[in-house]
Each structure stands twice: as structure tokens, then as C-alpha cells.
Amino acid sequence: MRVEGTRTFSAPRATVWQVLNDPERLAKTMPGVESFDVRDERNWRANVKIPLGLGGLRMSIDFTKIEEREPEFAKLAAKGNGVGAIMNMETAFHLSEGAAGGTDMKWEADVKIAGPVGSMGQRVLQPIVNQQVGQVLNALDRQVQEASAE
Amino acid sequence: MTEVQEPLVVEETETKPGFVGTNVPRKEDKRLVQGQGVFFDDVKRHGMGYVHFVRSPYAHAKVVHVDVSKALELGGVFGTLTGDEVAILTDPFFELSTPPGAHIKDYALAVGRVRHVGDPVAAVVASSRELARDAAELVEVEYEPLPPLTDAEQALEDETLLHDDAGSNVVWSGVFDWGDWDGAKAEADKIVKIDRLHFDRFSSTPLECSGALVEYNRGTGQWTMYCNHQMPGIGAIWMAPALRTGLDKLRFVTQDIGGAFGNKICLHPQFVALCLLARKLNRPVQWTEWRTDQHTANAHGNERIFRDVEVAVKADGTLLGFSCRAIDDCGAFPRYEPLGCIIWAQVTPGCYRWRNIRVDFTQVCTNKSPVSPNRGYSRMQHLWLTERIIDIVANELGLDPVDVRKRNYVRAEDMPYETPNGCVYDSGDYARCLDIALELIGHEGLEAKRRDAESRGKLLGFGIGSTLDSGTNNFGQSTLLNPELQFSGNNEVATVKLDIFGEIVVTLGTVPQGQGHETTAAQVVADILGCSPDDVHVRAGHDSYWNSHAGFSGTYASQFAVTGLGAVKGATERLAEEIKRVAAGVFGAEPADIELAEGQARLAANPEAAIPFMGIGAIVNANNAILPEDVRDVTLNCRYVYVPPFQLPDKERKFGNLTLTYATQVHAALVEVDPETGVYDIVDYAAVDDCGKRIHPQIVEGQVHGATAQALGAATHEIFAYDEEGNLLTPNFYDYHVPHALDMPPMRNGYIESASPFTPLGAKGMGEGGGAAIHAICAALQDALRPRGNPLVWRSCNPYHQVWQYLQDGKRGVEVVDA
């Protein structure tokens, strides 16, 4: 399933770029992260418990930065493994100078979920993904604020 | 009299002959209503292990590595089995197809690659069901995803291959060309062209899933499978060579089976895995399939796409013939296929007299669940095509579908009727069945009903489905696909014996799943021996060690009333003759002087001189020194193999009689569509059936009800739908909605009896004809939507969103050109 959108940050593009490329900060934007380790500057692994009200879906997710053109484009691949679900996601960010020194981010993500959850949860997955994405973007906003405050 | 009368219940004690044709109480019922039936999952053994399969989450992927070590460390785990072991310990199952399909390698577990979601990659055995699943979660499998193929037409391009050994995704292809299609086009006034018709995937989804408890006998090397395989004969033919053992090393035992409908014919891969585990772990192992497993990885009905359909028709609606490309999607492995590539030809012209038919047929593999015969197997798909053609042609030419049918139906006076491809329709009166259906559903009041619906903001639609249920296969048809195959004809076995205390014991080669074989067999025996069905003990279920069986034994393809009961009749007549010889010997009379009645053998001329069956049984089994020499060959244990009168088909012309009997179904439906939402109700329904002589009318009616319900499900909500990743989106009864009690329309039933001239009892196989309901609903929707853009109903499954879509885009994909 594809989700995409745009987001405007009241911070310079360099700051947004920096946040998007800082695993530590990125980690803080993801829901239910229990542990996060940086293998190298292109590869990270996160153990997450995606908060589903009925008791959370545990996954270990490997992130790989597969493409970047500083400061306007980055592409990230995520491969998640959990019981009953396997997730493959590719997400891309386009940053451009926005009005009043702000930054416009155009993003798109292609999320593929296989396994029992993938087939059984169809009617609930899309709302969940949309909602999680919303939370990630809000968290990203906060990180950008913090970063520009520093 | 067209209404089926209320069941007549025969008194338990009644012993008058003439039971065939009456509703005697079903012998199966008592144990089943008391919860005392024995289904495979009810069988337990000391120390048995529970099997859980580790299944692929991917539709298509390389299996890089399977690591079972963590699972083996878990307490209570007895052992595991992986694809690597299977590849060493077994040979691939034999394939029925010619190349490329012939080169496909199909094993009990995935070897090196998974080809559909749910494809088993490993098995774990543990001391409890829960532990087995826990352990299965600890098996680590590394996959390398490959592009999934979920579209049959895309599969034809062979850009991605499922089976490298085959070198193509095509399993089998061939052109069937009967009559003179080009001549028909020249003779026609109009050619109706339909771009695409799509018969969707579904299956009968028996309520009891598949499974078995398997024991291995180290001393004899024999496996015993307490299971629900519905066709053990063919199961053993697949399994024995794969396991590198003999047929007699495989014992299949079934008692009660919770429905099968064809879906329990292709269990050999799972069963081979169980056999390997039972031997490896030296303990009984038990596997119970889950609903989700049955939906993702057992047996779907064939999905079939018809492209470039052309119909040659005269201005008055006389049909001359049709041509099309058929693309059949058999999923990841052929298993029982490519037999579906010929089975449809049993009903090539449907119910109609057109003589010129050309079908370019191709079957391909995709990354979906494998298929297997499913009630109405392969004929259902083809008959949907012929019925859709009738209603589309009528719609396009502004003709009445009733008139078009009556004008083109094979007529009663044409029976027996030879079809363009050499099949022989034995008997029937389609037009009369249609008249009865129209009467039952009140067709004359149709326009008034339309106006009434309109006044309530609804669109009323009327539709007919007229189909044939071809029964008793000539397996020679397989040679039309693969000339190398050494199959032809058909056979079934029964034994009937008279025991020392006078018990009459019957064993069948068939494997019943609710069709009432114990009851109908007893009816036939009782009539011949002059006793009550209550005096006849028909062994429940099937045990391949103790039930005599033949190569084609089993319960499938609408044939029990012909082959099974034909065998019972033959064996009973032999027993009757032996009883008469014994009695004649005792009385110093001739066998011809003896009559059998009231459980006795007696002198017709002097009924006082009678020996009860108990006496006959005692003399032959325990007191035979009193018998004259010339009667001592009598065993009172008679076996008969019924063999239908078939010839080898002509391989060159793909011509010959492929089945013995043709039961008729003519259904009619009224639907009301809510044009705002696409939601529709089936407000009235009529089903008329003609299966020749009815042995047990109540059982026949029950089969009609059930087959109709399954087809109504397939027409409305039942669809195995996949996303582009190859995830099955309807893996359970939430999303795969089968009819519940509130979903069923009122059902009016009628029947006629056109006895078959070709069968021992004048009966025809039946039970698979419900496909008529799919056609009736599609036609009714077409009729209802006509005022709203007259869209083409091109899918066989039409849930509400599909109907709404028709209303939005009015998609046509049909044109009429002057020839």
C-alpha cells in the first residue's frame, strides 16, 4: 500500500536534513521503539513493539539508507520481521526550500506487509499505517524543533 | 406434481420390498445426531505427536536457509522435517501432464523455493497442539523474495518462472476444434463478440478441514492413516512411488468425513510429510489443518478467464457455435491437473444444439494456492461461459432469454444426443424443466414484480441457469491430454455377504462424506434379497485394507448412484443366486423354483417350505456337509466390479463419450438491486432437477439444496482474492463469507425423472449441478442493471462493490457485428 504527503517545517532545510540522517533522532520518531542500534552510518536495526491496543506487534526492523542527495533527497529501506508479519517499506523524502526560511518535505512510502497479519488485517492495516505515519511526522516535527533550538 | 413432497418415513419394522425410490431413514444419522460420529480428529493414540507446518509468508521466494535448532531445544518437541530431508527421502510426485507441465517437481514440503503464501517449508512435532505451534514459531527461515505472479495472463508471458524445471508457466495447452467454426461464422447473421469473462476462484470449503493421524509399523513397513482422504486409490498412486514403497504399504481408514466436495482429493503432499515424520520419530503423528491453512494452501476451484469470445448466431436467435481462448489458472502446482483441461469437454455445448465450437485452452501456474477438483469441477466454469453467452446474446439482440434457450436446447426427442465432440447425453427434457422452473417462480407475473420493485426504488432482475451434471467419467479422456497415460473406462466395487447368524454385510469401494451411501446401498440390497434395509449392515466409511476397492474407487464425479450402486446390485444378485442354489439344494429343487422374501429363501410354489437367511448362512458356513456336492462352491461372500460401457476416445479428433450420464438442473432467480449501494437480495429462487430414477428422493433433494447454496455463495460473496503481493485476502470465514441461514433465499424445488437408458437402476449421478445458481444470479443481475447503462456482468462472483462498480462505469466489453 502507498502512502504519501507533504509537510512543512519551520526550520531550514539543513536542519531537517540533519534530523532525517541522524539515527538517534530518527529513532525518537518511531512508535514503540524498545531498542535501537546503529551498525554503520547506512545501516541501523530497531526492535519495536508497534502499539496495537490488543497487545502490541513485536518486530525487528533493519533500516538501510539506499540513496541520498544532500540536501534534497533521501531514500530509506526498512525490512521488518515479526511473528505473523513481514514488512517491507521503502520511503523517500524530497526536501525543498519553503516560504519564510522553512522547509517543505514531500514524502512517499510503499509499505508491503506479508504473513497472516498482512492478509487477516487488511481492513485495519491501512488505518493503522496512516495513523502511525501521522504520529511519526509529528514526532519528526518535534525533533526538528529541538534540533533547530540547539 | 412438481413440488417435492414431505419426506415419508418408513417404519423401522417394515419389510415390504420396493425400498428403492422411497425415503427410508438414513442409517448414518443416529450416530451423527448423538455426537458419536468418528471423524479423523477424534482418533487418538498413546504418545501421539501433534504436527504444525511452518508456512511461507511469501507468495514467491527462494528458501535460502531453514534452521530448526531453536525449535528442537524447546521441551516437549519430538522432532522436525525440512524440505532438504524430503528431497532426499522421497521422489517428486508424478505429473499427469505432457511437457512443460510434466517437468514440474512437486514435493511434500517446499524444496528450495516457496510458490504461494502458506506453502509448507518445514514441519514440527510436539506433545501438544499449542507446543507444536510455539515450536513452529522458533523455526528460522531465510527467504529471498522473488517477483510474485498473481495474474494468469501475465504468467503466460513467462517473464517470471515458477518452475525452472518446466521452463514455462504453461502446464498444458491445446486447441479443441469441433464442427466447422469458420463455416458457422459465414452462415451467421450476427457475430457477438465478448472481450473477457472471468470465472473467479472459490471452493466448497468443507466445514471439516483436512488431516490425518498416521501410524508407522516398523515390523511391516506399513503406514496406517486415519484420515479424511476422499479418493484413497489415487492418493496411494501418488504417495507410494514418492515414498518408494508399495501401494499395499499405505492403509487409508475413514469413517465419517465432514464434507469434501473434491477438496480432499489432493492431500498427498501433506500425508507424505506425515508418513515421513511417523517413521522418523517412530510415533503416531497427528495433523489437523486449520481453516486458514485450508484457504491458503489446500485446494481452490479452478479460476478461468475467457478471452475473445465470438458467437455465431442467426437473426432469430438460432445459435450456430462459438469460439474463445480459455486461460485456466491452476495455482502453484498442477496436482490433479491438467485433467481440468479436458473435464469441461464433457459438457462442450452445454444444453444447446450448436454444432461448431472452437476452444483454445491453456493452463498456467501462478503464485496462488494449488487447485483441486471442486464440486462441479471444470464443467462449472465452462457451463458458466455457455450460459453467460446465451444471456449476453439475448440481451444484445433484444431477445427473450427464455425463447433463446427453448429455441436452442437439445430436445427430449433428440435423446440420446451426440454432442459435437462425441459425448452422448443419455436422457432429459430441458424445456420441460425450464417450464417447471418458470411456473415455480411465477414468471408470468414478472412485469408486475418489476413495477412493484421500482416503486420501492429497487431494480428487479430475473435470471435462468440451465446446466448439466455429467457423471461417471470415462478416464480415457485423460489420454486426450497426454497420449502416454494408461487410463480408460471406470470401475467400482462392492461386496455383499451372508454371515453365519444371517447378517447381511455390505462393503463399498466408495468413501462417503455425507451422501448417505450406507442407506442407499441398503435399499438396493433389501429390494433384491426381499428383506428390510434394517437387516442390511453397510460398513461405515472406508478402510482400504478391508473394503474391496478398484482402481477408480472413491466418491467423486457424481457417480455413486451409477457405479457404487451398480456394484452393490451386481454383488447382491450374485449372493441371491447363491442363496437360491443352497435352498434348492436343500429342497432338492431348482434355483428357479426359489423365491426370496421376508428374509427367507422359499419354494415359490409352497411358501411354507422356507429357510430363513440365518439357516442359509449357518449351513454354508458351519454345516456344509449336508449340502450336495454341486453347491459346495458357494461362499455367500460375493464381490462385483461394475464397469461402465466405455470405448477409448479418438485422440486425433479429441472425440468420444467422456461420461455416462447427464443430470439436468434448471434454476431461476429473482434479485432486487439497490441502485444506490449495489446491495442486492435474492428474493425468490427455484431449482428444478432431473437425475433420472431417484433412489432416495430426500437425499437427492438435499444434494440439490446444498449444491445450490454453495453456488449462491460463489455468485455473491465467496471469492479467493489475492493482492498484488500474493497475499490471500480471504483466508478465513470473516472475509470469505459463505451463506449463513439468513442469507439463503426461499427455495422452491421441482423435479422430473428421465431415467437413464445406460445405467443399472436408471439413475444418474448427481449432486454437482448447483453451478446453475451462479449463472442464474449473473443473468438476474444483468437483467436488473439493464436500465442503468446495461453493463456487462463479466465476473462470476458479484459482491456488492462489484455490482456498484458495474453501475459506475457501465463497462461493456461486448459488441455485435454483422457477419
Added chain:
Amino acid sequence: MLLREVEYARPKTVEEAIELLAANDGARALAGGQTLINVMKARAASPDVLVDLQDLDELRGITETGSGGLEIGPMTTYAELASDAAGARSILGEVASSIADVQVRNRGTIGGNVCSNDPTNHFPPLLVAMNASFTIQGGEGERTVGADEFFLGVYMTAAGPGEVLTKITIPPGGQDGFAAVTIGRDGTAIVAAAASLNGGARVAIGCVDAVPVRAREMEEKIGHDFGDDNVRAAASGLGGTLQPPSDVHASSDYRRALAEVLAVRAVVAARERR
């Protein structure tokens, strides 16, 4: 089938239940179990601890508070709602009796229905339309949350970890309507719409997002004119404001179209209720 290992407790009081739920963030309250047990069977989600609320009689029952107002114990089953106990607001019984089947209605509870908040559930949109409020008890005592704030996401509500939903309050009223398209009769909802007319109109749509969606524009356009024409006019364009999921039962566009049709039918049904 075959759940993962789980711990179990069967408290005798709400306080005990809250203690148990607070003690382990993997703990879940078990009400009727008609959703939770199923999810656990699939092992799609697996609580570490189940806190079985079956003995908490204080969470059962329906009290009339006058002019159609109700206080409903969350452990009240669909069957109890259907059996006219909620006579003052007959819509509750009508909707309850159309959920699934007898077996589910005997076990399933209104509290479980709203707390699981599966997008296809009937009660979330209905209770939003009825402007219900939800009383939640936790370690820090009791708080009350309005319907518009209660539903947070799929399987997520304001009743968080260590908390128990103790009361559902329906304000006075009576002109309620509900309309749904389901998969077969009494089947899973494809889209559901609920309306309650109390002065103005409150309209909520289910199965089009993670939470029930208020049709606020439509409500404003309706104002106090519940006539067919005005309601239809008010509903047109509603679909465009939604981003419904698309699945095997419905495309996003189909859900948008159904939302408009069903919203109208729900309002009309509410208007016609006597």
C-alpha cells in the same frame, strides 16, 4: 487457535482489576473475549496477562436517567441490550441484535466492542452519534471522556494501560438512526453510519478510518432541517472529505459513496423514529 502462553487472573473488584492491569503493561482486560480471544488465536497480538472481568457485576446493567438518558455498564452483553433492557433508546437493542449471531451476542459486551474499536464495529459510530461519554477508572481515580475524544485508533481508546472503562453514559434523546452495508445479513460491516437528532444532528461514519468520523460539515448544513432534500444536499460531498481504506470488500471510492448514502439513511431513520 492455539494461543501463546498467557497469565490469567480473575479479580473480584474493579480496584483489583486496575491493580493487575497497572502491574504489567502487557496486561489486557478480558470482557466478552469475542474479539480479543480471536486476535490471540491468530497470535497477531499477544497480551502477557489477561484480566478477566466476568465477576465484576458492578460493571453490568442499564440504568435509565430520564428523557432517554442511560447509564450502561460496559460488561452488559449485546444480548442484554437486545432484550429491550435499553428500551429508552431502542436503537441500542436494534443494533445489538444485528451483531454477528446468538453465540457472540451472548458473550460480547458493549464495553469490549468500543474498547477494541475494530473499525467494523457497530457501537463506536453509534455512540459517537449519540454523544455518549465514557467513564474510565485508573490508579489516579476516575475521569470522563467524551465520545469525540474516546476513540484513538484501531484497537486503541482513551482507556489506556492500567485503566478500566466503568460506565457509558448516554445523554437524553431518542431520535436515533443507524444504517449499514454488511457482508451478508448480520455480517461484518463494510460501512456504517449513525445519526442522532437532538436539537441539531450528530452523524458519525464507521469503517472509513481508524476511528469513527464525525460528518461535521453535513451536520452544519443539516442544521435543524431534517427534510429529505436538505439532508441529501447536506450529505453530498461527505465522501470527498474521507480517506477510507480499500480492501477486498470495498474500494475507497465505494466506501465514500456508501458513506454519503448511509449517512442520509441514518438521519432519515432517526427522524422517522417514534
Added chain:
Amino acid sequence: MSTVGSKRITVTVNGEEVDYDVEARRLLVHFLRDDLDLTGTHVGCDTGNCGACSVLYNGQLVKSCMLLAIQADGATIETVESLSAEEELTPLQQAFSDHHALQCGYCTPGMLMSATALLRANDRPTEEQIRKAIQGNICRCTGYVNIVKAIQAASGQGVEG
């Protein structure tokens, strides 16, 4: 109070009181079938849709696959095995046979329990009420036609299962 992973429960099944150690995760249906060997209660799905596992739980119709055995501590359960003694069929069971309301017989135990619950509450149900009462029980053989007939016939005799 503390939580448990398993527990000895006391349940009255078909009139007999049984004590049994069960894991907290054990479903009631597996407890009945595998632990107590009451195999008349069947499993036809894994999502609580088919009703083949229907039993009476404290007099109420439930699906035993949607309940944990440990929840049943202290409860009274009736399964299909309780309906009739070895020989005599009840009028409901007899009506199922007389009207050919079963073919493979797999859904029948659950169907009988649903009909029993209906007839205890309403001895003259209408067809609509009967269909509503068995809505939670899937049958793949009969199309429900003869099941509805059989329940009507049984209720004509004003009997409970």
C-alpha cells in the same frame, strides 16, 4: 492478587463434575475434545465464525473456541453428548433425521445445541426466528433448508432438545 499460567478448574460437564489442570491458554473446545474426550463438539474454523463448537455454557449458547477453559472454572456446560442417552433420540434429533437436516453431520452437534437453546426459550419459533437462531452455525451441505424444517417440526411437538 496474583496471576496464574495454569490452574485446576472445576467444571460440571453434562451433569458430571470434573476437576482438571488446564493451561491458561487452553481453549474450552480443546479442553472438551482433547482433555475430556467429548469429541461430539467440533472445530470448523479458527476465527469463531462457524459455530461447530457451540455448547451451552451456564445455559447460554456460546462458541467454545471463543472462551478459555480457565474462564469456565465453576461453570456448567452441556454438549451434544448430553442431549440423549444411548438409544432413544430426542424429538429434535429425530426431526433432524426425519427431515434429512444433516448430510456429513459435522455441523450437526453445534446446530443441535443452537436449536436446543432456541427451543428452550421459544417453543413455537417462526422461520425467521429459527434462521436468526442458527445464523452463527455454518452448514456447507444442506443450504439450511431441511434444518429449518426439522426445527419447525420439533417445535411443533413443543419439545426441547
